[in-house]
Amino acid sequence: MAVARHSDNIEVQDEDQDDINYENETTVTTRRTNVEMSEEGHYERLDLQKKDDAVYEDLRTKTRKHKGLPKKIRQSGNSASQPVGSKVASWSCDIVKVGLGLLCALLLAALIAVTVLYMQTKDPTDMENQKILLQKNLTETCTKPCESGWESDGGKCYLFSSNKYTWELSRNDCTLEGADLVKIDSKSEQRFLQGKLMEKMAEAEDKFWIGLTDSKEEGKWVWADGSPLLTELSFWSPGEPDNWNDRNKRPGGQDCARMGETGALEDTWFDAFCDIPHKYICEKQADSGKRVCVSI
Known part of the structure; x- marks a missing residue:
């Protein structure tokens, strides 16, 4: 009986030891995994930083080239990349300009029509008097070839x-x-x-x-x-x-x-x-x- 109990204790101790070893291995594995994950995360951050640096450098290069272009080319490039809102605003301004031009043309045409109508309805006698007055002014102001009295x-x-x-x-x-x-x-x-x-x-x-x-x-x-x-x-x-x-x-x-x-x-x-x-x-x-x- 004593022998049997002793063997049971040994088996219990072996199982406890196995549990401890398992926990140790799990802890080590977990730590190793954490380390590996930490290193991989570090590596990923390094890769992202490198990519960001590359993109930033590319933008700087493009900016330098863009500044070196003539003003008109830069403006055309900017207009192509304008937001939709800016383009709509530009189109609106163009429409307003066209509208103002048409309005001015209509006003001028109306003024000409009123003038022609006024001249048609004007008293011919008055027009003849104005013509005589104009001729008199021209005669009095122009230079004659002979002195006064000749x-x-x-x-x-x-x-x-x-x-x-x-x-x-x-x-x-x-x-x-x-x-x-x-x-x-x-x-x-x-x-x-x-x-x-x-x-x-x-x-x-x-x-x-x-x-x-x-x-x-x-x-x-x-x-x-x-x-x-x-x-x-x-x-x-x-x-x-x-x-x-x-x-x-x-x-x-x-x-x-x-x-x-x-x-x-x-x-x-x-x-x-x-x-x-x-x-x-x-x-x-x-x-x-x-x-x-x-x-x-």
Whole structure:
């Protein structure tokens, strides 16, 4: 019996020892596992850190390259990567701009239509008055080729004097004005001058001296500048020149020419006594540097 109990105790002790060994092995295994897990976790963290470092380095490289690009390329790249909200906002701005442009165009068209309608319904008399006023302003403000008091025609300026002098004094007065007694070179000039005289003559004998004389040689008529009178460009009144000597009271006769007739345009020249005072016509070239007023 004692032997049997002893063997039972031995078996119990062996089982207890086995349990202790099992627990020790389990603890060691658990520790080893924990160590291994800890090491693996460490390794994983190292791998993640390496990956993060690689991604960060890649971003830095891309950033440096991006900064090195021209501004327009960077802007195009940024616009491609803009958020949807930013693109929508940009489209909204574009739509607003287009809308404002259309609104301005409509307002301009409406303004033009109102102006045209106003011009169509405007009183024609008022428009004509405005045109006359505009022409008057242009005439008053533009530069004339002749001084005030002179008449312009055919590139020449004419002064119709209201004073009465002898032929010689009349010529001197014209000279003081930078002119000379008129020299008539054409039928159109004769008609222009005679037309003006019919407006200015107060009576039949209210005639004007012209620059024509035969005082140096009887019957040989010359102009004040010394040029001879051409037969085809002479406009003597019928029966003139007659060199009347007033019944021998003036033996020298009539040696200077005057013009003026109340009812004719061409043949209006008469010879007269040079010392009788008459009005006169001065003539000079128009200033070519001045503009002529033109009506519109």
